[in-house]
Amino acid sequence: MAETKNWYLICYDIRDPKRWRKAYKLLQGYGDRVQYSIFRCALNMRDREKLRWELEKILTADDSLLLAGMCDRCVSRMISCNRSESWTTTCDHHRIF
Template identity: 65%
Template sequence: MSEAKNWYLITYDIRCPKRWRKAYNLIQGYGKRIQYSIFRCWLSQREREKLRWQLEKILEAEDSLLLIRLSQDCVSSISSYNRPDAWHIEEARYRIV
């Protein structure tokens, strides 16, 4: 049985360009960039904690980090609040019954 996953909105404000680049490259491996320092990621609790732990090794006290879990209701209504393609979710190509 697989772990439950949720959508997360991850945003950060990092003062040092070198640390910013490290964080950017790390998060890019977990999700998709929406804006300059905002990512969306489909993560299990274990993946979220691993990412947070890896980011804490990069960040300093002056940096900011937010990991926000989104409910399914929030995710389903995002396109109605924004442009229709703002949060495109690819449909599964197969269905297990």
């Protein structure tokens, strides 16, 4: 039986551009980029610990890392408003007299 995957929001603040690029490239293989330093990943427990271990080899004491677990309800309510295609507005063309 396969392990259950849970959603994680992974945020990082890395001071050095070289370390930032390494972390960015590593995370691209694990999930979807939401912003430059924020990824959304579906991981089982083994993959989450492997990713955390690989990131700890890249990061130093100056850097910050946040792995926030999200429930299915949180994931379904996540809104990405920074992309033009996801920001839809309906114009009803009402007139007020």
